[in-house]
Amino acid sequence: MMDAPAPNQSQLWAIQNGWPPAGPPGPLCNPLPSFQQLGLGSLPHRLQASGSDPAASSDRNNVYYDVQYTVHSQQSFPHPLHTVPATSRGANVPPCSLPLLNEGPQPAPLHPTHSPYQASSPQSQPLHTYPGVLNAPRSPTGNHLPVSPPGIGRTVPQPASDWVHVGSSVGYNHHKVASPASPIQQQPHWMLSALPGGTNFDPNAAPQEGSLTPQSPNSESRYGLDPKLLPSAVKVMEEDKAEWDGRVFVSERLSQLPPLATTPCVVEDRGNASPSAIRSTTYCVPCEGQAALLSRLPLGALLTPLVQQTAPVPLCRDTDCVVGCGWCGASMCPEMSWQDCGQRFYCPFCGKLSEVSWQHYQPTKGPAGVRVDEDRRPELSLGSYEKLHSEKGEAAALLLAIDVSASALRGGHLEFVTQQIHTLLASLKRQEGRRSADVRVGLITYDSRVHLYDLGPHLSRPHMLVVTETEDLQLPVRDGLLVSLTDCLDSMNSVLQLIPQFSAESDDSGGVPIQLPVRAGLAVLQGLKCPGKLLIFHSAALIETGNTNSSSGFFGANKPKTIFQPSDQAISLAKECVRQGCGVHMFVLSQQDVGGAWPGHIPYLTGGALHTYSYLQGELDRERLGADLKRVVETDTGFAAELRIFVSKDLRVSGCYGLFVPGPSPGHITMATVDERTTLAAELTHSRALDEARGAAIQAVLTYSSQTGERRTRVHTLTLRCSRHLQDTFRNYQAQTLLTFYCKKMYCAVLERPLQELREELQTDVTEALASYRKHCCSSSVSAGQLVLPQFLRALPVYVNSLRKSEVLLPGLRSSVHQRLQQHCQVLSLDTCGTVRHFYPQLLPLPRSADASEPPNLEEALRCTAASLEPGALYLIHAPLALLLWVGSQVPACTLSALFNTSCFASLPSGETKLPALETPLSVSVRSLIDALSSQAPCARKLLVVKQGDTCEEVLQRHLVEDKSPNGGASYADFLYHLHVNSVRLLQ
Numbered sequence: 001m002m003d004a005p006a007p008n009q010s011q012l013w014a015i016q017n018g019w020p021p022a023g024p025p026g027p028l029c030n031p032l033p034s035f036q037q038l039g040l041g042s043l044p045h046r047l048q049a050s051g052s053d054p055a056a057s058s059d060r061n062n063v064y065y066d067v068q069y070t071v072h073s074q075q076s077f078p079h080p081l082h083t084v085p086a087t088s089r090g091a092n093v094p095p096c097s098l099p100l101l102n103e104g105p106q107p108a109p110l111h112p113t114h115s116p117y118q119a120s121s122p123q124s125q126p127l128h129t130y131p132g133v134l135n136a137p138r139s140p141t142g143n144h145l146p147v148s149p150p151g152i153g154r155t156v157p158q159p160a161s162d163w164v165h166v167g168s169s170v171g172y173n174h175h176k177v178a179s180p181a182s183p184i185q186q187q188p189h190w191m192l193s194a195l196p197g198g199t200n201f202d203p204n205a206a207p208q209e210g211s212l213t214p215q216s217p218n219s220e221s222r223y224g225l226d227p228k229l230l231p232s233a234v235k236v237m238e239e240d241k242a243e244w245d246g247r248v249f250v251s252e253r254l255s256q257l258p259p260l261a262t263t264p265c266v267v268e269d270r271g272n273a274s275p276s277a278i279r280s281t282t283y284c285v286p287c288e289g290q291a292a293l294l295s296r297l298p299l300g301a302l303l304t305p306l307v308q309q310t311a312p313v314p315l316c317r318d319t320d321c322v323v324g325c326g327w328c329g330a331s332m333c334p335e336m337s338w339q340d341c342g343q344r345f346y347c348p349f350c351g352k353l354s355e356v357s358w359q360h361y362q363p364t365k366g367p368a369g370v371r372v373d374e375d376r377r378p379e380l381s382l383g384s385y386e387k388l389h390s391e392k393g394e395a396a397a398l399l400l401a402i403d404v405s406a407s408a409l410r411g412g413h414l415e416f417v418t419q420q421i422h423t424l425l426a427s428l429k430r431q432e433g434r435r436s437a438d439v440r441v442g443l444i445t446y447d448s449r450v451h452l453y454d455l456g457p458h459l460s461r462p463h464m465l466v467v468t469e470t471e472d473l474q475l476p477v478r479d480g481l482l483v484s485l486t487d488c489l490d491s492m493n494s495v496l497q498l499i500p501q502f503s504a505e506s507d508d509s510g511g512v513p514i515q516l517p518v519r520a521g522l523a524v525l526q527g528l529k530c531p532g533k534l535l536i537f538h539s540a541a542l543i544e545t546g547n548t549n550s551s552s553g554f555f556g557a558n559k560p561k562t563i564f565q566p567s568d569q570a571i572s573l574a575k576e577c578v579r580q581g582c583g584v585h586m587f588v589l590s591q592q593d594v595g596g597a598w599p600g601h602i603p604y605l606t607g608g609a610l611h612t613y614s615y616l617q618g619e620l621d622r623e624r625l626g627a628d629l630k631r632v633v634e635t636d637t638g639f640a641a642e643l644r645i646f647v648s649k650d651l652r653v654s655g656c657y658g659l660f661v662p663g664p665s666p667g668h669i670t671m672a673t674v675d676e677r678t679t680l681a682a683e684l685t686h687s688r689a690l691d692e693a694r695g696a697a698i699q700a701v702l703t704y705s706s707q708t709g710e711r712r713t714r715v716h717t718l719t720l721r722c723s724r725h726l727q728d729t730f731r732n733y734q735a736q737t738l739l740t741f742y743c744k745k746m747y748c749a750v751l752e753r754p755l756q757e758l759r760e761e762l763q764t765d766v767t768e769a770l771a772s773y774r775k776h777c778c779s780s781s782v783s784a785g786q787l788v789l790p791q792f793l794r795a796l797p798v799y800v801n802s803l804r805k806s807e808v809l810l811p812g813l814r815s816s817v818h819q820r821l822q823q824h825c826q827v828l829s830l831d832t833c834g835t836v837r838h839f840y841p842q843l844l845p846l847p848r849s850a851d852a853s854e855p856p857n858l859e860e861a862l863r864c865t866a867a868s869l870e871p872g873a874l875y876l877i878h879a880p881l882a883l884l885l886w887v888g889s890q891v892p893a894c895t896l897s898a899l900f901n902t903s904c905f906a907s908l909p910s911g912e913t914k915l916p917a918l919e920t921p922l923s924v925s926v927r928s929l930i931d932a933l934s935s936q937a938p939c940a941r942k943l944l945v946v947k948q949g950d951t952c953e954e955v956l957q958r959h960l961v962e963d964k965s966p967n968g969g970a971s972y973a974d975f976l977y978h979l980h981v982n983s984v985r986l987l988q
Helices: 233-244 289-295 406-411 414-430 485-501 515-528 568-580 601-605 619-634 726-730 735-749 755-776 796-804 817-828 832-839 893-900 921-936 953-957 972-986
Strands: 013-016 066-070 118-120 173-175 248-252 266-270 278-280 284-286 300-303 315-317 337-339 344-346 353-355 384-392 397-403 440-446 450-454 463-467 532-538 582-588 609-612 637-647 651-657 668-675 680-686 696-705 710-723 787-790 842-845 874-879 882-887 911-913 943-947
Touching: 278 696, 278 710, 284 289, 284 726, 289 680, 289 726, 289 755, 300 735, 397 414, 397 515, 406 414, 414 485, 414 619, 440 485, 440 515, 450 515, 515 532, 515 568, 515 582, 532 619, 568 582, 568 601, 568 668, 582 601, 582 619, 601 609, 609 619, 609 817, 637 651, 637 680, 651 735, 680 735, 710 726, 726 755, 735 755, 735 796, 735 817, 735 832, 755 787, 755 796, 755 972, 796 832, 796 972, 832 874, 874 921, 882 921, 882 953, 893 921, 943 953
Parallel strands: 013 066, 118 173, 248 266, 284 710, 315 384, 397 440, 397 532, 532 582, 582 609, 582 668, 882 943
Antiparallel strands: 013 118, 066 787, 278 300, 300 680, 337 344, 344 353, 384 710, 440 450, 450 463, 637 668, 637 696, 651 680, 696 710, 842 874, 874 882, 911 943
16 A cells, blocks of 8 residues: 655655545535645655655654544446556555444454455554444345434435445554565455535534434434544543653754653753743744745744743853843853854854854854853753842732622621631731741732721731722822731731621722722722732622623624623723733632623733632632632732744744733733743744744743842743755644644734634635645555544544634633623633643543542553543543533442442432542542642632433533533544645645
8 A cells, every 4th residue: 555664764654544524525615725725746856755864863852653533445437536556556555544433243353464454554553453343224125224414514315326335354563565576465355335425524513403412412424434443632642641650751952843842851951942831833844935835834933931840940140141142132042153263152042143242252162163161051051941130129019909899798708718818818928938938928909999008017007098099090198008927917917807897988880990990909009119910809790991892793603703802991901910020810719700891801911810609608618719729829920021032034923812911012911910820822923034044043032030029031042943845844833832832823813803714714724734644744645545644643523623613713602791701711721731731621530439549640641532431431631621521320329329428329319529538438539539629720620410311411521522502512533534635625
């Protein structure tokens, strides 16, 4: 079927599966560019994927695999899409198709060497077989029915003579690629009647009536594909973890492909930043912009500048560091090359030479021209370091704003809120040896007016200052509004005890403007000229002054984007917070649907977050509030941050995506606050051709103020290889990085563009990328029926499909506008690992035995499909924003008793719950697992128990991303078939 690899030629992984041959060319599902628009014609010689790899070595990044799915049929006839001449390979190349879903009696399995699914790999690779025997559905007469779903597209009945018996054992074997001289081994007979001509596949079509219910998730394919045989994201992550287990990733200049973001790994800095700080979409940049456009994949980087790394980032004083480029302002890094015995250095970001001051001059040595003090200076030898500036500003403050309106007083939850604040402040004071114990705190209460409190230690008791003019808020005093926690803890506690006893002095039936507490807290910080965190506890009805975006018609096709857009007043107020370094965190204690006002825009645009609760009536909401409050206060945060992105002189930053207020330049971002999870996506484009020998460089420079007021600058520099071969670019992409980049770009684009247009664009980009890879990077022996995927992009289709049918890009059946706005901002604030876990959650099987004392193994995650769930087992679904426990209807009574303290499945409560603290080994191990997973989540989550067959199973279906979604999203198998067919049609 394929050429035998020549010396130094990239190995191919050709997985032979039973996919039905694609039907005759028909109209595309979505409007895609024509062949001429796609530009997939012959490339210049310098851009062609060469048969030999000049950088071939034993390194994992230089052993390349193509993933190809095919099947051999007994008959030999021209394929409707593409035909490979029989004489071109010395053997017949029969038509190929996509994996077939079979149902019915199972024949005897074949010998592993005769399996219809074989993967070619290096000879040293062991043999692996995964049996899965299924047969096609039969008609009442015993014949096999053609796979064509009723009610979808245009179905043409097939004559009985076209029904072909299909049945064989399913395997997944690794063998060496056959030699071109040797005939291809005859495979079992697999064939499926082609789809009727012109049948369209719409991945966004709503499920047909009766085909999907909340109680019975459906993972079957409309086109008869077996989902079990498709590339598995779980397997990809498991393979990466096994490869890097116990190893250290050495991050050096022109770094190789790093471990996946979901793989915990120790990183050694040898001149390149850790992938946790900067992760490039590809680690081999095309030399020319034409090749980058031809790949149809984005060129960019994910930046997490304040991430906590395994090894502490070295800290040095700015006066001791060698000054960076005097032309463009880039910081010193190992990529700077020295000339004239160390008197000048070349800047790769602007291409100019800069003089070295006499205070920092040192001579160079060796033919490479490195400075003699390189090993002693972090800025010359490491990819990440931090500079401490000599100037020092004001320390950050903690400002609390509590709603004391009539509705808040009637709610009866102020006593709990004030108690949680008291516990938090006492905990901060007990943290001896930490500078955060001396943090300055302030208190504000508000209804239709603003109440400020003078907590000065010279006063016998605190004074309340009432401000009635809230439009142009002026501070009556400044001293005493922010006081050291050590000096004002007693005064603060006395006020907190009195707040629940307040009496309503105004009618708040019309609600309280959500901008009021923000303006009040901002005025205090501006008056005292310091940054800080503003924590708002809001209970009144939500209203917004100024121009508001109505949610009416949101689910219509005409204005699906307007609700995501913040009002002009909200943007203006957020900009003021950014200039002051004020991060807003809002705790909404009421439960109210959005009616034109949403309080989350300002918090998220300032680096904060929105936390919602239901009047704190339940114990679970009270626990969540306490955990969220503690997490917000104790998280290490940078204030008044400024991020500058530098790239090689032949590249430019064309876009930046994330939660921030956009500025005039995409390479210069200002943020009110930044923490270890803050991740931005920078998109790069070519301005000129890159130098293959010099490579490409990306530098992220974050300047911020610490909690104590120290001004610091953290520098991360990443250098990447360049190549003129398009194949090298494809082999250095990773699906998880692309998913995070696409997510941030698309979620930011919902502010300006219709959702349907974004889904089509995302689908078109991936389709064109597969077509480009198929044309320029694959062997000529690949037939049209073979699905071809780069090795490290095997999981990209399932990730992209999950993104396309998410609650933000595809309206859900029962998701409110409030929920979609909340998820939009929460997902945008996630880092790479969190984004992957959100769009492909962990499905963890729990121990079945009541006496199981071993904790569940996180390495045994299952595929996110209903087929992975067994009625006699328990499963935990872990995502950054959700935590579900699925209970099968046939779980033994002893297991239920050991975990839930009840032996009856019918009496087991479903919904939000808390596991009882039992002393059984199963209860202890499961609760410890939940605690460990919750510590990794960005916010506190409630555990949702989902019983098999219960109505709340619809919540579970949203996380089974390989199945059809309740809101009409296509299954993974159907979406992959759609990508394959359209990518082949583009090349006709």
